[in-house]
Amino acid sequence: MSARILNRGELLRLIDEAACDRRLIGPMRRGEHAFYEAANRAAELDLEGPPCVYSPKNHFFPPEETLLTFERKSRSFVTRTVRHETSTALVAVRPCEVHGIRLLDHVFGAAPSDEGYLARRRATFIIALDCFRPCRDEAFCGDLGTNTAHLGFDLMIRRLSDAEDEPRGAERFELTSATEDGASLLSRTRLGRAADRDDLDAARAYDHRKAAAFPRRLACEADDLPDVAQRGYASDIWERTAARCYSCGSCNLACPTCYCFNLRDEVSLDGKSGARVREWDGCQLREFALVAGGHNFRAAPAERLRHRVMRKASWIAQRTGLPGCVGCGRCDRVCTAKISLVEILNTLAREQDHDHAGHT
Amino acid sequence: MTTLDTLELRETRDPYEPAVARLIETEPLTELERLFVFEPSDGQALGHRPGQFVQVWIPGVGEAPISICSSPTRGRTFELCVRRVGEVTSHLHRLTAGEEIGVRGPLGNGFDMTVMQGGNVLVIAGGLGLAPARSVIEYVLDERARFDEFHVLYGARSPAELLFRHDLIRWRHRAAIHLLVTVDRPDEQWRGRSGVVTKLFADLPRLNPERTCAVVIGPPVMFKFVVVELLARGIPQDRIFCSLERRMRCGIGKCGHCQINADYVCVDGPVFTYERMRELPEAVT
Numbered sequence: 001m002s003a004r005i006l007n008r009g010e011l012l013r014l015i016d017e018a019a020c021d022r023r024l025i026g027p028m029r030r031g032e033h034a035f036y037e038a039a040n041r042a043a044e045l046d047l048e049g050p051p052c053v054y055s056p057k058n059h060f061f062p063p064e065e066t067l068l069t070f071e072r073k074s075r076s077f078v079t080r081t082v083r084h085e086t087s088t089a090l091v092a093v094r095p096c097e098v099h100g101i102r103l104l105d106h107v108f109g110a111a112p113s114d115e116g117y118l119a120r121r122r123a124t125f126i127i128a129l130d131c132f133r134p135c136r137d138e139a140f141c142g143d144l145g146t147n148t149a150h151l152g153f154d155l156m157i158r159r160l161s162d163a164e165d166e167p168r169g170a171e172r173f174e175l176t177s178a179t180e181d182g183a184s185l186l187s188r189t190r191l192g193r194a195a196d197r198d199d200l201d202a203a204r205a206y207d208h209r210k211a212a213a214f215p216r217r218l219a220c221e222a223d224d225l226p227d228v229a230q231r232g233y234a235s236d237i238w239e240r241t242a243a244r245c246y247s248c249g250s251c252n253l254a255c256p257t258c259y260c261f262n263l264r265d266e267v268s269l270d271g272k273s274g275a276r277v278r279e280w281d282g283c284q285l286r287e288f289a290l291v292a293g294g295h296n297f298r299a300a301p302a303e304r305l306r307h308r309v310m311r312k313a314s315w316i317a318q319r320t321g322l323p324g325c326v327g328c329g330r331c332d333r334v335c336t337a338k339i340s341l342v343e344i345l346n347t348l349a350r351e352q353d354h355d356h357a358g359h360t
Numbered sequence: 361m362t363t364l365d366t367l368e369l370r371e372t373r374d375p376y377e378p379a380v381a382r383l384i385e386t387e388p389l390t391e392l393e394r395l396f397v398f399e400p401s402d403g404q405a406l407g408h409r410p411g412q413f414v415q416v417w418i419p420g421v422g423e424a425p426i427s428i429c430s431s432p433t434r435g436r437t438f439e440l441c442v443r444r445v446g447e448v449t450s451h452l453h454r455l456t457a458g459e460e461i462g463v464r465g466p467l468g469n470g471f472d473m474t475v476m477q478g479g480n481v482l483v484i485a486g487g488l489g490l491a492p493a494r495s496v497i498e499y500v501l502d503e504r505a506r507f508d509e510f511h512v513l514y515g516a517r518s519p520a521e522l523l524f525r526h527d528l529i530r531w532r533h534r535a536a537i538h539l540l541v542t543v544d545r546p547d548e549q550w551r552g553r554s555g556v557v558t559k560l561f562a563d564l565p566r567l568n569p570e571r572t573c574a575v576v577i578g579p580p581v582m583f584k585f586v587v588v589e590l591l592a593r594g595i596p597q598d599r600i601f602c603s604l605e606r607r608m609r610c611g612i613g614k615c616g617h618c619q620i621n622a623d624y625v626c627v628d629g630p631v632f633t634y635e636r637m638r639e640l641p642e643a644v645t
Contacts, residue, residue, distance in 0.1 A: 067374075067376045068374070068376060068377055070419045070420070072419055072420065075458055075459045075460060076380065076459070076460035077380075077419045077460065077462070079377060079378065079419075079462070081374045081376075081377050107614055108614065110613065110614075112375040112612050113375070114375065114376075114614065115374055115375075116374070116376075233641065259614070259616070260615055260616030260617070261609070261610070261614075261615045261616070262609060262615070262617075263376070263422075263423065263609055263610065263615070264422060265419065265420050265421060265422050267420040271420065274419065274420045276376065276417075278376075281615070281616070281617070283616060288607075288616075288617065289606075289607060289617065290607060291605060291606060291607040295580070297606065297607075297620070297642065298642070303642075307619075310621070311619070314622070315619075315621065315622035318622045319622060
């Protein structure tokens with residue numbers, strides 16, 4: 001289905017329509033930051049502000065959730081699987097986050113599939129919001145191509161007009177669909193109008209503007225990133241950088257592609273019933289690779305830092321064919337020790353360039 | 361590539377929902393280890409491969425990954441040898457016959473026994489590694505005609521820590537299997553060999569390396585020394601099968617705990633060829 005052009009009022013009505021039988025989750029402004037939180041109406045959402053501090057992954061993959069409940073009998077037990085399938089309209093999801101969600105879909109969808117995750121995911125209608133300029137200095141989505149998404153959402157909003165040159169209320173928003181659900185909402189609501197020649201020109205201008213708006217941040221080609229990381233395995237950068245790492249796991253919390261978790265049991269006070277609970281875990285935490293008996297396979301912070309960077313830059317892509325890092329820069333932004341993923345990658349790339357130059 | 365659009369809606373057992381197994385009998389093996397014989401409550405055999413593991417669940421306590429120490433050739437029951445090291449294993453040790461536990465699995469790749477068919481099998485087990493190794497040993501003994509020479513090297517720290525003594529005695533007296541046992545720290549009663557497990561290689565007959573598969577299971581420190589011996593005997597890297605231990609949680613390749621380099625031990629392993637292990641620098645460190 002071809003694009004439709006909506007003005008601001010129509011866009012808000014479209015979002016409200018999408019949320020009429022779903023709960024609405026989108027960017028809610030809290031001071032200078034925004035967070036994906038519940039809203040009553042689209043007008044409450046901050047569609048112009050900065051991307052949210054955390055990715056929206058917690059709406060499919062909550063920080064803590066009950067997977068099953070159990071009741072203990074004298075010598076046995078019974079279990080019951082718990083499903084959460086609240087319909088959700090998730091609004092203003094950025095392209096980097098869409099790529100993060102696609103990775104989670106891949107991981108949790110791979111056999112044996114995580115039916116709880118998939119149930120939540122299927123019950124979610126995603127309205128993505130394209131970025132026409134980088135949101136922060138730490139971002140390198142432009143280098144990775146994750147500043148644009150063609151799949152993994154129901155509807156995509158692109159704001160064809162520049163923020164600067166058009167008065168509020170007169171903006172043009174282009175809506176395209178990537179799923180039947182998205183297309184059917186567009187055709188059912190009949191909001192706005194079909195894109196005309198002038199809109200297509202504006203869309204082309206948008207593409208050009210966008211292509212020029214993202215400066216290069218990565219010192220190597222995105223395609224070479226897995227090799228750069230792999231060649232850097234024995235580098236001393238891990239020791240040097242991890243010397244100031246607090247192993248706090250903030251990077252894991254903020255990352256749109258982190259999905260590691262722990263499983264644990266919770267028991268009622270009488271000990272007769274309880275729940276099996278899943279909670280987020282992080283590879284930067286000291287206990288992450290500890291085995292029964294006390295051996296820790298990644299006891300040193302440097303080993304854990306290397307693990308995270310390797311995973312993001314190389315291993316996930318090897319396993320899934322999808323980007324393991326979406327270049328959003330959140331980990332850099334939240335790091336309590338000012339450790340920068342992109343700086344590590346760039347240092348490795350430059351060291352290797354230098355080594356290479358030295359040999360020739 | 362799997363995307364949500366291509367995933368079918370299907371009704372499957374939730375991967376986190378355990379099946380139920382009933383404890384048939386249990387016996388102590390050492391001060392720390394006990395043997396448990398379980399039967400799946402639905403009456404169906406696990407259908408495992410030697411070298412696979414299960415996630416054992418004690419409701420209200422948690423899960424622990426435990427290698428299956430019996431061969432799939434031994435009927436509906438399956439056996440676990442459990443060292444008491446944490447909460448789950450301590451609870452297991454207090455179970456009595458008739459009680460039920462949760463079980464997810466069999467999980468992991470296990471050993472591909474068909475690759476070993478027609479040739480010699482050499483098993484090297486250290487410490488608790490004899491538990492998963494026993495699933496291979498029983499399998500080869502039950503399917504003996506399909507294999508050629510069969511050698512087993514087993515090292516324990518001390519005589520008191522020897523596992524499966526009844527089995528060791530039976531195996532010692534069978535022509536179908538050549539078993540060598542050593543202990544690191546012998547006591548006054550010990551009449552057998554002493555020293556680390558690699559010392560047993562001196563007592564092995566010459567094996568045609570191209571027709572031999574090696575199965576290596578033991579503590580991380582054992583691998584590099586054993587592998588050196590195997591390579592020195594010309595056994596190809598892709599015929600050396602090692603079983604690794606990691607902190608496995610989900611057991612289905614998602615939670616990230618058992619990852620070593622690009623591989624997940626719970627689904628890509630726990631059995632890796634030495635050829636593959638060389639690509640995984642974290643594998644035995």
